[in-house]
Amino acid sequence: MTELVIKDLHVSVEDKEILKGLDLTIHSGERHALMGPNGNGKSTLLAAIMGNPKYKVTQGSITLDGEDVLKMEVDQRSKAGLFLGMQYPSEISGVTNSDFLRSCINARQEKPISLFKFIKEMDKAIQQLDMKPDLAHRFLNDGFSGGEKKRNEIVQMMMLKPSIAMLDEIDSGLDVDALKIVSEAIDQCQKENDMGLLIVSHYARFYEYLQPTHAHVLVDGRIVVSGGQELIEKIDTQGYEWLEEEYHVKANKEDTRKRPTSLGLCGAKRG
Amino acid sequence: MEKQYIDVFQDELLIDAPSQLSIHIHKQARGSLFIVVQEDVQISIVMDEQSSSHILFYNKNQDKLKLDIHSNLKKDAECKMGFLDMETDSVSMDLKTVLDEPGAHFELMTGQLGQENTIKHNNIEILHKAGYTQGLMQNFAVLFDKADYQMVANGNIKKGCSQAQSHQVTRVLTLGKDHKAKVIPLLLIDENDVKASHAQTIGQPDEDQLYYLKSRGLSHRQALGLLSIGYLLPVLDLMDNESKKEELRQEMENKVGLYGNRENS
Numbered sequence: 001m002t003e004l005v006i007k008d009l010h011v012s013v014e015d016k017e018i019l020k021g022l023d024l025t026i027h028s029g030e031r032h033a034l035m036g037p038n039g040n041g042k043s044t045l046l047a048a049i050m051g052n053p054k055y056k057v058t059q060g061s062i063t064l065d066g067e068d069v070l071k072m073e074v075d076q077r078s079k080a081g082l083f084l085g086m087q088y089p090s091e092i093s094g095v096t097n098s099d100f101l102r103s104c105i106n107a108r109q110e111k112p113i114s115l116f117k118f119i120k121e122m123d124k125a126i127q128q129l130d131m132k133p134d135l136a137h138r139f140l141n142d143g144f145s146g147g148e149k150k151r152n153e154i155v156q157m158m159m160l161k162p163s164i165a166m167l168d169e170i171d172s173g174l175d176v177d178a179l180k181i182v183s184e185a186i187d188q189c190q191k192e193n194d195m196g197l198l199i200v201s202h203y204a205r206f207y208e209y210l211q212p213t214h215a216h217v218l219v220d221g222r223i224v225v226s227g228g229q230e231l232i233e234k235i236d237t238q239g240y241e242w243l244e245e246e247y248h249v250k251a252n253k254e255d256t257r258k259r260p261t262s263l264g265l266c267g268a269k270r271g
Numbered sequence: 272m273e274k275q276y277i278d279v280f281q282d283e284l285l286i287d288a289p290s291q292l293s294i295h296i297h298k299q300a301r302g303s304l305f306i307v308v309q310e311d312v313q314i315s316i317v318m319d320e321q322s323s324s325h326i327l328f329y330n331k332n333q334d335k336l337k338l339d340i341h342s343n344l345k346k347d348a349e350c351k352m353g354f355l356d357m358e359t360d361s362v363s364m365d366l367k368t369v370l371d372e373p374g375a376h377f378e379l380m381t382g383q384l385g386q387e388n389t390i391k392h393n394n395i396e397i398l399h400k401a402g403y404t405q406g407l408m409q410n411f412a413v414l415f416d417k418a419d420y421q422m423v424a425n426g427n428i429k430k431g432c433s434q435a436q437s438h439q440v441t442r443v444l445t446l447g448k449d450h451k452a453k454v455i456p457l458l459l460i461d462e463n464d465v466k467a468s469h470a471q472t473i474g475q476p477d478e479d480q481l482y483y484l485k486s487r488g489l490s491h492r493q494a495l496g497l498l499s500i501g502y503l504l505p506v507l508d509l510m511d512n513e514s515k516k517e518e519l520r521q522e523m524e525n526k527v528g529l530y531g532n533r534e535n536s
Contacts, residue, residue: 050486051486052482053478053482073485073491074486075485075486075488075489075493075494078485078488079488084486086483086486089483090477090479090480092483092484094502094505095497095501099497100484100487103493107489107490107493139501156487160487160488
């Protein structure tokens with residue numbers, strides 16, 4: 001049984017505090033839905049757990065089965081069993097998907113994976129995600145559509161078999177059919193590996209497919225309420241405004257004001 | 272040493288003593304050559320009309336290497352040439368290809384790994400002496416601490432060579448400190464009715480890319496290695512022998528640290 005424990009977590013980005021004392025515990029087999037208005041710290045939490053160097057943990061602790069995650073490098077966190085399906089996966093030209101994944105698998109085991117086993121597992125994942133068979137030979141996310149990138153994140157999750165997987169708006173960019181395919185793949189992957197899941201999404205349909213066992217709402221850097229399916233349904237029908245009244249919190253609003261647009265510098269010579 | 276090739280050919284040559292090598296690929300002959308270079312060598316290549324070849328040079332010299340390659344391509348001859356260099360010693364390469372007659376087509380792809388304190392200086396030229404000729408230079412290099420890389424790439428189109436095309440791309444990935452990278456793309460064009468282009472990038476790996484690779488379990492060194500592979504691997508497309516290709520690829524992965532052998536460096 002794997003256990004990820006987050007206690008009193010404070011995280012800053014460029015000296016601005018985003019997470020202000022967050023507590024959360026995730027066990028194997030559980031599915032946690034993390035909701036909240038934009039700009040209140042959901043992605044920050046996932047990035048901080050994974051060790052993104054842009055996010056600075058100023059207070060609190062994260063442990064995985066008692067091991068101090070904050071002392072681990074990013075790659076060590078992955079090897080320890082953490083996985084983050086990213087909202088904006090990087091495009092890396094010149095590196096094929098198969099080379100990348102084979103290297104990642106070999107990096108976490110003493111003996112390199114046999115080519116036969118690797119191809120078999122990758123073909124299975126590609127088929128399950130209903131992706132084109134040439135995926136293995138294409139450069140990593142290079143020229144992929146938004147939906148392909150998200151599905152490729154799930155392919156990676158299936159191949160790497162983490163013990164705790166975090167999915168950051170993995171449903172954005174997916175059409176209705178793809179959403180179902182991805183949901184089924186996540187479901188099966190969890191059943192096969194008994195992993196814990198932390199899912200960030202704005203869409204009730206995704207949660208309908210995945211049926212989270214726990215739900216949390218993150219407002220202004222803290223989890224203000226936790227529950228189950230009933231909480232997801234309430235957010236879906238009533239939005240987030242009721243939380244401010246009931247829990248005396250104020251959600252951060254994303255700055256949507258129009259800013260002046262620079263047209264660049266004038267190239268004409270002066271004088 | 273002199274080598275003659277007719278009809279269909281596939282050959283592997285080993286240069287294990289300082290020498291001069293002359294290669295003649297006869298009319299309509301087509302095939303591939305894999306040339307392992309362990310010593311300084313001067314090579315002259317003549318490709319007769321309508322011949323076609325893939326020629327891959329592989330540096331295995333354990334000391335400073337001086338490589339001098341001069342090629343002449345006749346009517347409609349087509350040559351794809353590669354140079355793969357992952358050795359820890361310095362290399363000085365002079366390469367000149369003359370496209371003598373219409374329809375001659377030459378593509379060069381170099382992949383060089385500038386390990387610590389090595390000097391890799393290259394001077395290459397594709398000279399167009401006839402119309403309807405095509406030249407393409409693609410140069411890729413990965414540099415570690417104190418490596419010194421220089422690439423002078425010259426596409427030279429003489430007067431009267433209408434419809435000639437000369438293109439070049441150089442990409443240098445800098446991974447260490449105190450390295451030097453100097454790329455001089457030249458296009459000397461004395462004819463109006465031609466197409467020519469050059470592009471170059473020199474830079475460090477993207478921080479987001481590195482984070483992405485590390486988040487899947489690759490160490491910093493392995494992540495850099497994987498990015499390096501992306502620069503060097505295209506050269507292996509010129510290798511027709513699949514088992515040899517896989518062997519070279521494994522060696523490449525090892526040299527760039529994909530297996531963590533340079534983890535502490």
